[in-house]
Amino acid sequence: MKRHRKVSLIAGAVVVVSLTGSAVMLHRTDQLRPQATLEEVLYLSSPTVLKRASLGYDGLLADIYWTRAVQYFGVRHHNGARNYNLLFPLLDITTHLDPRLVVAYQFGASFLAPPPPGGAGQPERAIQLMEYGIQNNPDNWKLYYDLGFVYYMNLKDYSKAADAFERGSKVPNAHPFLRLLAAQMAEHAGEFDTARMMWNATYQNSQDKLIRQNAVEHLRALRVEEDVTYLQQAVTHFGGRAGRLPASMAELAAAEGLPGIPVDPDGHPYKLTPQGRVEVRVPDDFPFATKGLPPGFKPQPQFDNQPQ
Amino acid sequence: MKARIVHIASNTFREAVRDRVLYNLIAFAVLLSGAAILVGQISIDIEKLVVINLGLTAVSLFGIVIAIFIGIGLVSKEIEKRTLYTVLSRPVRRWEFIVGKFFGLAGTLVVNTFFMAIGVFAALFYVSHKFVRADALILVALYFIVLEFLIVCSLALLFSSFSSPLLSAVFAFSLFVIGSFAEDLRGFAGMAHGFTRWLVTGAAYLVPNLSAFNVISSIAHEQPVAAQLIWHNTLYALFYATMALSGAVLIFEHRNLK
Numbered sequence: 001m002k003r004h005r006k007v008s009l010i011a012g013a014v015v016v017v018s019l020t021g022s023a024v025m026l027h028r029t030d031q032l033r034p035q036a037t038l039e040e041v042l043y044l045s046s047p048t049v050l051k052r053a054s055l056g057y058d059g060l061l062a063d064i065y066w067t068r069a070v071q072y073f074g075v076r077h078h079n080g081a082r083n084y085n086l087l088f089p090l091l092d093i094t095t096h097l098d099p100r101l102v103v104a105y106q107f108g109a110s111f112l113a114p115p116p117p118g119g120a121g122q123p124e125r126a127i128q129l130m131e132y133g134i135q136n137n138p139d140n141w142k143l144y145y146d147l148g149f150v151y152y153m154n155l156k157d158y159s160k161a162a163d164a165f166e167r168g169s170k171v172p173n174a175h176p177f178l179r180l181l182a183a184q185m186a187e188h189a190g191e192f193d194t195a196r197m198m199w200n201a202t203y204q205n206s207q208d209k210l211i212r213q214n215a216v217e218h219l220r221a222l223r224v225e226e227d228v229t230y231l232q233q234a235v236t237h238f239g240g241r242a243g244r245l246p247a248s249m250a251e252l253a254a255a256e257g258l259p260g261i262p263v264d265p266d267g268h269p270y271k272l273t274p275q276g277r278v279e280v281r282v283p284d285d286f287p288f289a290t291k292g293l294p295p296g297f298k299p300q301p302q303f304d305n306q307p308q
Numbered sequence: 309m310k311a312r313i314v315h316i317a318s319n320t321f322r323e324a325v326r327d328r329v330l331y332n333l334i335a336f337a338v339l340l341s342g343a344a345i346l347v348g349q350i351s352i353d354i355e356k357l358v359v360i361n362l363g364l365t366a367v368s369l370f371g372i373v374i375a376i377f378i379g380i381g382l383v384s385k386e387i388e389k390r391t392l393y394t395v396l397s398r399p400v401r402r403w404e405f406i407v408g409k410f411f412g413l414a415g416t417l418v419v420n421t422f423f424m425a426i427g428v429f430a431a432l433f434y435v436s437h438k439f440v441r442a443d444a445l446i447l448v449a450l451y452f453i454v455l456e457f458l459i460v461c462s463l464a465l466l467f468s469s470f471s472s473p474l475l476s477a478v479f480a481f482s483l484f485v486i487g488s489f490a491e492d493l494r495g496f497a498g499m500a501h502g503f504t505r506w507l508v509t510g511a512a513y514l515v516p517n518l519s520a521f522n523v524i525s526s527i528a529h530e531q532p533v534a535a536q537l538i539w540h541n542t543l544y545a546l547f548y549a550t551m552a553l554s555g556a557v558l559i560f561e562h563r564n565l566k
Contacts, residue, residue, distance in 0.1 A: 057368070100525075103354060
């Protein structure tokens with residue numbers, strides 16, 4: 001009995017030591033071959049072959065490929081990558097395996113469409129993905145909305161955006177704002193108003209915390225851009241009248257009849273540089289703003305998510 | 309007769325439980341709970357889909373593996389251990405032995421599926437915090453999976469009645485794979501001409517059509533299943549399992565056991 005116990009103890013210890021040893025060696029091997037990770041590998045690139053190989057369990061395989069696409073984008077985005085060669089093939093496989101996986105079209109397009117570092121900079125591929133999604137889910141108005149969003153935000157193609165919103169507005173139970181958006185696109189209405197409407201719609205139509213937060217960030221950035229545009233016009237107006245730049249924001253406010261020192265969405269007063277540029281005090285607080293930032297300022301990469 | 313079949317079936321069930329077949333439930337529970345927690349962290353917006361897809365796929369695959377690996381040994385093991393002679397020396401007919409074995413294995417799989425279904429619904433409740441009417445569709449998918457088990461059980465038993473366990477496993481698994489491509493096979497038959505067409509069409513109708521039983525992906529997207537499909541699949545499974553079981557009885561009746 002005593003001998004039996006001794007053998008058990010030794011065998012147990014050997015199991016633990018061997019397992020630890022193999023884990024350590026595996027870790028070391030991974031460090032030697034940093035590129036040899038699943039992230040860069042697409043063993044089978046044909047969606048048709050994969051669908052056949054799944055033996056009918058294609059739903060689960062689609063979930064796995066969708067998770068791979070999310071991880072691929074997430075890791076590369078985090079590392080500030082500029083190319084996303086496998087992103088579209090991964091999304092293509094995912095959506096062919098499960099054409100009803102709507103989340104893959106919506107998020108997939110928002111990974112593909114925005115320019116780097118926000119996304120892959122492949123809006124044409126995003127459109128291809130969305131059209132495939134619409135073909136397979138013609139009654140889902142959100143897909144038409146997302147398609148119009150890509151045309152508007154990333155390609156500035158107003159007529160195609162209007163067409164996408166118009167198509168979506170005809171879907172039963174479509175949100176009424178699609179018709180409104182279609183009309184606004186058709187007449188190229190005010191950029192800020194349209195963008196604000198779209199991000200508001202994004203906020204209202206999603207339950208996802210991250211997406212809602214993202215929409216709020218974009219709305220804050222829009223407000224900054226609008227303020228800065230207006231204040232910059234005021235500076236120009238002041239210069240034309242006084243023949244010099246205003247010495248301070250207070251002087252500008254007094255001369256141009258502003259109700260007070262203008263403040264950004266966080267309540268910080270806008271800054272007027274000696275060169276006459278209007279800037280926000282804390283640029284990092286507005287990662288999506290394209291105006292009011294110091295020259296050469298590069299925001300930290302943020303996930304430029306689009307509406308769901 | 310009925311009592312003898314029930315007796316053999318209950319013995320088969322007890323033997324499967326003694327062989328620790330139901331231990332697969334532990335692996336299933338770990339897999340499902342692990343996936344439910346992990347997917348929420350590494351993917352986006354598919355927690356519920358994964359629970360349904362993974363849960364039902366695991367129910368199906370675990371069951372198929374059990375059906376094949378238990379089914380192939382049901383007759384050959386009895387011959388090997390010579391327990392078959394003890395059974396047949398009593399007033400038990402050969403066909404009763406085969407039918408009893410079939411019901412025993414099918415019963416094991418139904419019990420196994422029942423516990424797994426509880427696991428699927430528990431995981432679903434964990435990720436959704438509620439049940440909706442469409443979740444009841446999962447029961448249809450589970451019913452189809454059980455029908456699929458009946459077919460695979462009967463095939464495993466058919467092969468077990470005349471072949472070695474290894475070959476039976478290969479045959480049964482091959483038919484399962486081919487059965488998943490049955491619709492393609494019928495498509496190929498439509499493209500062929502002359503004698504080949506007849507040959508391929510015959511083969512396509514002979515192999516089990518398992519693809520019609522797989523509605524997991526549709527169910528995961530809350531797509532309803534036509535009542536007609538439920539009815540057709542039920543009848544098909546009953547016809548096919550009866551055919552394979554009758555084949556097994558036919559072979560076993562004429563087998564020289566000396």
